[in-house]
Amino acid sequence: MIGRTVIIVHPSELVCRGLASVLDGLKAVRILCFSSFSEIRISEHAAAHKLLLFVPASCRYADDLLELRSRIGEHRLIGLFNDEQEIIRNEVFDELLSINTSGNDFLKLAEDFFEEGYTDQNDELTNREREVLRLVALGHSNKSIAENLFISTHTVISHRKNITEKLGIKSVPGLTVYAIIQKLVDTSDISGDQLL
Amino acid sequence: MQEFTENDKMVHLVQANPNLLPVIHRFGIRLGFGNKSVAEVCAAWQVNPAFFLAIVNTFHNNHYFPEEELLAFSPLLIVDYLKKTHAYYIGFSLPQIEELIHRLLESTPEQNNEMKMIEIFYLAYKKKLTEHIVEEEEQVFPFVEKLVRAPETLTDRVFDFNFEKDHEHVDLELDDLKNIILKYMVPNYDELVCNKLMEEIYRFEKDIHDHSRIEDAILIPQVMHILKAGK
Secondary structure: OOOEEEEEEOOOHHHHHHHHHHHHHOOOEEEEEEOOHHHOOHHHOOOOOEEEEEEEOEHHHHHHHHHHHHHOOOEEEEEEEOOOOOOEOHHHOOEEEEOOOOHHHHHHHHHHHHHOOOOOOOOOOOHHHHHHHHHHHOOOOHHHHHHHHOOOHHHHHHHHHHHHHHHOOOOHHHHHHHHHHOOOOOHHHOOHHHHO | OOOOOOOOEHHHHHHHOOOHHHHHHHOOOOOOOOOOEHHHHHHHOOOOHHHHHHHHHHHHOOOOOOHHHHHHOOHHHHHHHHHHHHHHHHHHHHHHHHHHHHHHHHOOOOOOHHHHHHHHHHHHHHHHHHHHHHHHHHHHHHHHHHHHHOHHHOOOOOOOOOOHHHHHHHHHHHHHHHHHHHHHOOOOOOHHHHHHHHHHHHHHHHHHHHHHHHHHHHHHHHHHHHHHHOO
């Protein structure tokens, strides 16, 4: 199995290089850059374990992309746009981001994607999972956790699934107790009825 | 799979599986079986032997659940048995586990606010379970008894109790309690108290699992059937 891969397609070399250097911090991820869509030999990447694609959001590629999506495995497609006025077919992408988005947000998004469903051998929680767990223990809903951490609710749910799998604890009260034992939250932050 | 029959000696049931003793007691049967068979002991204590065996065998074998046979018994018998298991939980299992958790936490020198959360978690669990039991005792069981004994006195024939969700929740949190203790307990504690606590939790888990199964798969369908037939 080819490992975890990021593919960046953009006509601007600056965008490609910039994004690649931002994402350089990701562990065990291969990053590939292409100036145009036609350069990618997608069959080479279809078997990638996890594929994160950044492509220009402009409509030109929409049908190609839809077709492409049907042929590759677990992936996330991010459309990059230059300005709000561009004509974009929303349904093609998982997410749309301005190329002016901060490097940190790009990195966070990529981390979340690769962390999803990724279980460590030693079952330690990742930092992101600990953060999600902390908010769960403080009584936040999935929606509120998503807003707090700038991630989608879908990603929150996936983190929660991994947390439960790693810890063997399923209920919110149970997770709260674990968070306290591990000192992720303080007992004084928890009200008694949060366990009910 | 071992399945007990009317001709087995009653004492043999307990010898084969000591966990059956509380179940036998629940039927009002007392020790001093001598060499009497299940049928004889049941007759002496006025217990329906077929029903007794269906319950005991369900309890004894994880994969045994004689749904058709159980559905054929009167809902009154089922309700009576369920009430007795409730009484056992409220009167014995729940306080027993509470006391053991308390003693376990007292036995560790690292007793602190964090570990104390295990006890608070359990107390919250116990409170929820007790509320659920009270709801069944005060609303569901009287409804069923009326429906069978004097259906004409029922003004409202609507029955919209569905406890499967509650039951799932009860199972889930008990499982969490086990995992929290097994996986995250601090290493200094009284092992004898701990052994006893875990034994009691596992026993209770099995008991309440069977209990919920009888409610969900037997009692509720029986009531639905009677209501449908009466329309």
